Amino acid sequence: MDKKPLSEQDIRSKFISPALIAAGWDLNTQLLEEVVLTSGRVVVRGNRAKRDEKTIRRADYVLYLKPGIPLAIVEAKDNNHTVRDGIQQALTYAEMLDVPFAFSSNGDGFIWHDKTLHDGVLEREITMEQFPSPADLWRRYVAWRGIGPDVEPVFAQDYYPGKPARYYQLNAVNRAIEAVTKGQSRILLVMATGTGKTYTAFQIIWRLWKARAAKRILFLADRNILVDQTKTNDFKPFGGAMTKIENRSVDKSYEIYLSLYQAVTGTEETQNIYRQFSRDFFDLVVIDECHRGSAAEDSAWREILDYFSSATHLGLTATPKETAEVSNITYFGEPVYTYSLRQGIEDGFLAPYKVIRVDLDKDLGWRPTTGMVDRLGQVVEDRIYNQSDMNRSLVLTRRDEAIAKRITEFLQATDRMAKTIVFCEDIDHAARMRQALVNANSDLATVNPKYVMQITGDNLEGKLELDNFINPRKDFPVIATTSRLMTTGVDAKTCKLVVLDRTIRSMTEFKQIIGRGTRIDEEYGKLWFTILDFKKATELFADPAFDGDPVVVFEPEPDEPVVPPEEDGGPMGDPAGGLEGEDDALPVGPDSPGTGRTRYVIDEVPVYVVNERVQYLGPDGKLITESLRDFTRIQIGKRFVSLDAFLQAWNDADRKQAIIAELEEQGILFDELAKEAGKDLDPFDLVCHIAFGQMPLTRRERAENVKKRDYFAKYSGMARLVLQALLDKYADDGIENIERPEVLRLAPLDQLGSPVELVHAFGGRAQYQAAIRELERSLYQ
Template identity: 25%
Template sequence: MAAKEAKARIKLNKLLEEAGWRFFEDSHGKANIVLEPKVKLTKAQIDELGENFETVSNGFIDFLLLDEAGFPLVVLEAKAEDKNPLIGKEQARKYAKSQNCRFIILSNGNLHYFWDLEQGNPHIITRFPSPDSIKGHKKFQPNAQKLITELVGRDYIALTQMPGYASEAGWKNDLERPAFEEKNRLRFLRDYQKRAVHAIQDAVAEGQSRFLFEMATGTGKTLTAAAVIKLFLRTGNASRVLFLVDRLELEDQANKAFIAQLKNDFTSVIYKERRDEWRKAEIVVTTVQSLLFNDKYKRLFSPTDFDLVISDEAHRSIGGNARAVFEYFVGYKLGLTATPRDYLKKFDASKPTSRDPRELERRLLLDTYRTFGCETGQPTFRYSLLDGVRDDFLINPVVVDARTDITTQLLSDKGYAVAASNSEGQAAEETFFQKDFEKKFFSKATNQLFCETFLKNGLRDPISHEFGKSIVFAVSQNHAAKLVQILNDLANVIYPGKYQSDFAVQVTSLIPDAQQFTINFTNNNLLGSTNFLDSYKTSKARVCVTVGMMTTGYDCPDILNLALMRPVFIPSEFVQIKGRGTRKHNFLTELHDKVLKEQIGKQDKTQYKLFDFFAVCEYFEEKFNYDEVLKLPRPSEREDTPLPPPPEPIDQYEHQGTDALKLLAEQAIGTQGMKIDRMFFEGFENTVKADPVLQRQVDNEQWDQAIEYVTTQLFDKPSAFYNLDKLRRAAGVDRRLTLREILEKIFGLIPYFKNKDELLEDEFQKFLLDQPADALNKHADAIVALKYFFKAYTTDSRLRDIIENKRLTELNVNPAFSMADFKAVPKEWRDRIPEYVKDYVPLNQFM
């Protein structure tokens, strides 16, 4: 066997063993891999294969994978490293038919395809499917025709919730019907939601397997997704569905929705809550970050475990190397997004804007459309904010353009100039812009003015007449804390005796139970309820001050005010923020006094206010109804010169004596480190495991809180002086470790710390999944050269500098990566690989 064929065979053997296939009988069962010398084809079968049969004269199958009864299950067709695996496609098809196999794997050791002969084309995979996964997938018998012809009416979800609802007396009586629907929480599809599901049926009829829904915030993407899930599960075109979100709070929100809407027919679970029993559920909900970290998706799942993968907020949850999770699984793919590509239609991509956040957003959106087979820019189904407003399902904002003297200067081309002095006492001048607010530029007076303007002009609750429920978006967690203090001080003056520092609440990732706060705010019991009117249930806390937790997917329809007390530069972020207020709401649903209800009459939400203190709307050139521009109250004291950021508190120690060098010696320490280092790590491990607070945070995947807790409560204490640098050295790994990795290892969420080369292999596989299939097919014979370039560029800063500055002649004398290596890389990949690495690969982990 040639050297390249031998290399491919070695890699294939390892991949098979990692997936649970066995060359020899062991404690897990009998051998289930048959090598080519043991599987001979008949002469008739060989003749049928014809001239394309590329093997020795007798004809052998490379690998045949067997089921537990010893019958053929999968044909693995192997090619040398320098050959495209797809050249063996038709050959493998004939092999598979001769062995009565439904499944085929095509591989050259570096690039692999999984092919279900009953389901379209081969799919790129990065890990071989396990025996159990193939066994389960074999039971899966898709029937596209059943999906295409399934009747999906307005009551498609309601029929699962209550199959006999139409025969109930409460439904038949027109006057009682609204109360009957509310009591039983029946959900009916709106016309556009039905059209979205029908669009998928049409797409499947045309042979498509990828779909994209572009639906504005507030149009019910989760309900539409539930209808799609039912369609695939009910018709047998999926046996299990993976629903990916990009935020923990959305994970819980989506799972509760699926339980409420589909529990009578299907089981929905959150993966982290059912780690050992997720296979018993038809719907598995998880965050993409949870699966991506340390490649959990590859370690714990097989590519055939899910037949339909849905990505919520698709251009966020599959952005960058997170797409590797999405692409890892074979089968149907659906993306949901509230961010229209048209939003960037006025952006001139021809200008040099590589650092412009709008250019980044444009690339993310284009990648999203490409991923779902919508290169033309036309999604499978579209329902915009304007569509929702026109159909009277959504509300456009009343934009309150509110700029102070200081923010006006910050927004100007010249910026805000401040006279100062340098460290030597010489006069100097510093200029600040809007991006510097609350990062480099601090103004207490401006924050005070923001809050005063907001409270004076915000909408009031139409029932209780207290300040309407609101969300304020701050620059940072520290800024949020400042704003909460100011708002609570002002509320104490405006509403004396009504609040006890609970008018405004900070809801950010470092606040304990912040996720529960968001839920309580929706349910109108954040820090209590019914503060003004006993019979009216509404949250006592009126304002949530956040940074990013409540931007995407947060559903609280009775929001009346939104305030941007920070600049926003990412279009999708702006779309999501203003989307928090677009939902309609009937305020009478929370009023439990029938007499008062009749007196008050109809009280629907007809508007909400968006306070824009940084001309964000103008920045994005959005055509909103700018019908309310306020004259701001003058601050009592002008603060022409903003205060610098307060210095960080430090512990000071002044040594008064002298010192001298007494001993100088050197000793080389091996990769295992010193014993004291290993004992040091074990001591930290025992300390962490014994901490109940940390255990709870890790169990709930509250990683920001866990990292903050370790840093503040366990690091640099007199008892042990633990810190991250010491732990990294003690671990004895040839790269940088993150604190999250260390915690995952301690709590058994990862088996070991991967070395540098293992991480590079993982990153390269993610890169392959991110590339268009046709581009990979075209250069499949150059995969080895691509991998060498990818690894070298990722780990060698000198090579990155040479490539970025186009000093290619230096490669002639570069020992690590030569000109010959560079020429072996196809031209179109010489830019594609550096761009991907710069955008998506965290280089600091390889230091």
């Protein structure tokens, strides 16, 4: 049979699939086709976002021992390719899925890449009839993993059926199970916020529990909301075998125990509920968000872990290390698997973001007038106050108003019902910010007083609204002001704006806060989010400890010198993560005894925005500091060495949109450049002006020049009307639209006739396309 005319799909259905089935692979449970591994990176252009379909990773075949335990990748090509042409793609997917076997085929045979070197050969060619069976690959796989026959049933234990796991979740679960089977007593998984750590923990616990490798399990978290969400959501399948520890006495008849770690520890020996269990009661202890303090030798977490030292300890965190002195790696060892924020954004599972950094005049340095007194009549100490003092030793109430005004302006320009979290310095600051936002949004706050809510540890009414805030089907609350309560454990998928007016020095806390916006919810139009930063917290993106540097920063002028913030006071500010309970820090002020700090509250000092810088997510995830124009000039220079080179490429292109798309892939933001220029310039003029110093013309000016040259004289009747309409369309919307075939279905062209009739007016499709190219040449003459 001549295979050359056959499509890739034909090769798969007629040759590859039959070969796999003949080798013993079950079509329903072991052989899956067209497996989507990634969703495709979300690309933000101005205020629009879409997925880049070119970045979607889709494997032709994934071969499984059973659902959840992948063994091999098979990539198919049509018969006009060689048998080897798909192997590199297969190896890329095999690395993603953490499997040792990769195959490629064109229907004539297979190339088999065998990382296990079972027969001492890394890569070989085999016939269609020689494809290995599931049993053969499994034997090689477990030997490669170092999994002995006595623990093989544990590793091969079924996943809980239901929601399919993403590839990195499978990797994390399987790596953790493998570590348990090898007797590793301390295991660390590092997964970015929003990537499903709790779901991953559930599958690990489920498989170990079902295999009886862990008969009794303790799941610890540090926020009550985390425990409750876990119990009612991901852990629900455990049903009657599960309980939450809430009382001072415990029922030891359960097998799965969930607990707030504060609920099982206390200052007195008699309050340590965990001691009601024998030391060997639990086989597995899972510590969620373990960066918070389990690493510290004197923490309450470590008391529990030391007590249940015979159990396997599994730590879950978004950040492996909190400080130079105290590290989770010190306790747990190196992570068995890591999935970073950068990778999550690259794969399209996490939302990208842009950052608006706002400088306030008083934050850059303010000195009181001689003898100035604050609201309580205290004489304000005469010194320079800067950003690190704001809402700590100095409260300028009109600063709250300035920030509320800027937040409101942003929402008015985008979406006033966009879920927004405002992170404040402490509870008192969160209360003041709520009031300032209520006043700034009095129209909506009058209609519904829950438009803005303070959600902090001490505020019962606010905490009762937390579920409504994170529920995408509930409109209110829209804006939540908080301090630390919402730093973790708040799965607000539709959060579109994260506001930072809080001093953040902890990389872990910064990542957790950023994680409030990284979830994607396509059903509700949440594909990306904005960070509005008033405290220069986003400078942490430039820290090597941040795992992605996933924003491109454009700064028109060098920043003011960064003034390091003073040390946080109390356990909540401990950068080692010494969080005690879920309440926010107590307010610091003159009426707060024992704080050791005087705080001045001043009402009459005006505060203004003096500078803003917008930061964008770039295609390579590198943090750069050029202005938008400089960045554009550099990127264009990489593609075109001169103006002549650009003009030749532009004029030679049948579709100008192809050049525009190519430059956009390099990170050129034409919408933002046009907005900055303040004129309706199309990409051609933006490139010529910014990269090569040419005087730009607006789209309207270019269209008028075409009309002055009497370009339409050679056309008559319907053809002339079509070209005039297209020229007006260019002036309004740009070159991209007139090149699209569907433009003939849009107003006002749809009023002239059907697309077939309009094309026929030029004598046919070829003549119509020639007229469009001639129109473009005249536009850019």
